[in-house]
Amino acid sequence: MVSARELQRAPLLVFTVIIVALMGIALVAGGxxxxxxxxxxxxxxxxxxxxxxxxxxxxxxxxxxxxxxxLLLGTMA
Structure with missing residues:
Protein backbone atom coordinates (compact mmCIF):
# COMPACT_ATOMS: atom_id res chain seq x y z
CA MET A 1 0.00 0.00 0.00
CA VAL A 2 1.24 3.49 -0.82
CA SER A 3 1.30 5.87 2.14
CA ALA A 4 0.38 9.56 2.02
CA ARG A 5 3.99 10.47 2.74
CA GLU A 6 5.18 8.50 -0.30
CA LEU A 7 2.58 10.23 -2.49
CA GLN A 8 3.87 13.63 -1.44
CA ARG A 9 7.32 12.62 -2.66
CA ALA A 10 6.02 11.23 -5.97
CA PRO A 11 3.57 13.69 -7.55
CA LEU A 12 4.72 12.67 -11.03
CA LEU A 13 3.78 9.06 -10.26
CA VAL A 14 0.28 10.12 -9.23
CA PHE A 15 -0.08 12.24 -12.37
CA THR A 16 1.10 9.36 -14.57
CA VAL A 17 -1.27 6.87 -12.93
CA ILE A 18 -4.22 9.22 -13.42
CA ILE A 19 -3.41 9.88 -17.08
CA VAL A 20 -2.84 6.20 -17.91
CA ALA A 21 -6.03 5.20 -16.08
CA LEU A 22 -8.08 7.85 -17.92
CA MET A 23 -6.71 6.65 -21.26
CA GLY A 24 -7.60 3.07 -20.27
CA ILE A 25 -11.14 4.03 -19.31
CA ALA A 26 -11.59 5.95 -22.58
CA LEU A 27 -10.32 3.01 -24.64
CA VAL A 28 -12.51 0.48 -22.83
CA ALA A 29 -15.62 2.67 -23.18
CA GLY A 30 -14.94 3.57 -26.80
CA GLY A 31 -13.97 -0.01 -27.59
CA LEU A 71 0.56 -3.84 -25.13
CA LEU A 72 3.04 -2.09 -27.43
CA LEU A 73 4.26 -5.36 -28.96
CA GLY A 74 0.68 -6.55 -29.47
CA THR A 75 -0.19 -3.26 -31.13
CA MET A 76 2.78 -3.51 -33.47
CA ALA A 77 1.87 -7.08 -34.38
Whole structure:
Protein backbone atom coordinates (compact mmCIF):
# COMPACT_ATOMS: atom_id res chain seq x y z
CA MET A 1 0.00 0.00 0.00
CA VAL A 2 1.24 3.49 -0.82
CA SER A 3 1.30 5.87 2.14
CA ALA A 4 0.38 9.56 2.02
CA ARG A 5 3.99 10.47 2.74
CA GLU A 6 5.18 8.50 -0.30
CA LEU A 7 2.58 10.23 -2.49
CA GLN A 8 3.87 13.63 -1.44
CA ARG A 9 7.32 12.62 -2.66
CA ALA A 10 6.02 11.23 -5.97
CA PRO A 11 3.57 13.69 -7.55
CA LEU A 12 4.72 12.67 -11.03
CA LEU A 13 3.78 9.06 -10.26
CA VAL A 14 0.28 10.12 -9.23
CA PHE A 15 -0.08 12.24 -12.37
CA THR A 16 1.10 9.36 -14.57
CA VAL A 17 -1.27 6.87 -12.93
CA ILE A 18 -4.22 9.22 -13.42
CA ILE A 19 -3.41 9.88 -17.08
CA VAL A 20 -2.84 6.20 -17.91
CA ALA A 21 -6.03 5.20 -16.08
CA LEU A 22 -8.08 7.85 -17.92
CA MET A 23 -6.71 6.65 -21.26
CA GLY A 24 -7.60 3.07 -20.27
CA ILE A 25 -11.14 4.03 -19.31
CA ALA A 26 -11.59 5.95 -22.58
CA LEU A 27 -10.32 3.01 -24.64
CA VAL A 28 -12.51 0.48 -22.83
CA ALA A 29 -15.62 2.67 -23.18
CA GLY A 30 -14.94 3.57 -26.80
CA GLY A 31 -13.97 -0.01 -27.59
CA UNK A 32 -17.23 -1.31 -26.13
CA UNK A 33 -19.14 1.11 -28.34
CA UNK A 34 -17.16 0.08 -31.42
CA UNK A 35 -17.63 -3.61 -30.60
CA UNK A 36 -21.38 -3.03 -30.31
CA UNK A 37 -21.26 -1.56 -33.81
CA UNK A 38 -19.48 -4.65 -35.11
CA UNK A 39 -15.89 -3.46 -34.70
CA UNK A 40 -12.74 -4.93 -33.25
CA UNK A 41 -12.10 -6.19 -29.72
CA UNK A 42 -8.62 -4.58 -29.79
CA UNK A 43 -9.58 -1.32 -28.07
CA UNK A 44 -11.17 -3.09 -25.10
CA UNK A 45 -8.05 -5.25 -24.67
CA UNK A 46 -5.76 -2.22 -25.02
CA UNK A 47 -7.83 -0.25 -22.51
CA UNK A 48 -7.78 -3.12 -20.04
CA UNK A 49 -4.00 -3.39 -20.42
CA UNK A 50 -3.66 0.33 -19.66
CA UNK A 51 -5.87 -0.02 -16.59
CA UNK A 52 -3.73 -2.92 -15.35
CA UNK A 53 -0.63 -0.84 -16.05
CA UNK A 54 -2.05 2.08 -14.04
CA UNK A 55 -2.89 -0.22 -11.12
CA UNK A 56 0.58 -1.78 -11.13
CA UNK A 57 2.18 1.67 -11.30
CA UNK A 58 0.09 2.73 -8.32
CA UNK A 59 1.40 -0.31 -6.47
CA UNK A 60 4.93 0.62 -7.62
CA UNK A 61 5.46 -2.76 -9.21
CA UNK A 62 7.92 -3.28 -12.04
CA UNK A 63 5.45 -5.58 -13.81
CA UNK A 64 3.72 -2.41 -15.05
CA UNK A 65 6.52 -2.02 -17.57
CA UNK A 66 6.07 -5.57 -18.82
CA UNK A 67 2.30 -5.13 -19.26
CA UNK A 68 2.86 -1.89 -21.14
CA UNK A 69 5.58 -3.50 -23.27
CA UNK A 70 3.22 -6.38 -24.10
CA LEU A 71 0.56 -3.84 -25.13
CA LEU A 72 3.04 -2.09 -27.43
CA LEU A 73 4.26 -5.36 -28.96
CA GLY A 74 0.68 -6.55 -29.47
CA THR A 75 -0.19 -3.26 -31.13
CA MET A 76 2.78 -3.51 -33.47
CA ALA A 77 1.87 -7.08 -34.38
Missing amino acids: AWLLALGGSLYYIIAGAALLVTAWLLWQRRAEALWVYAA
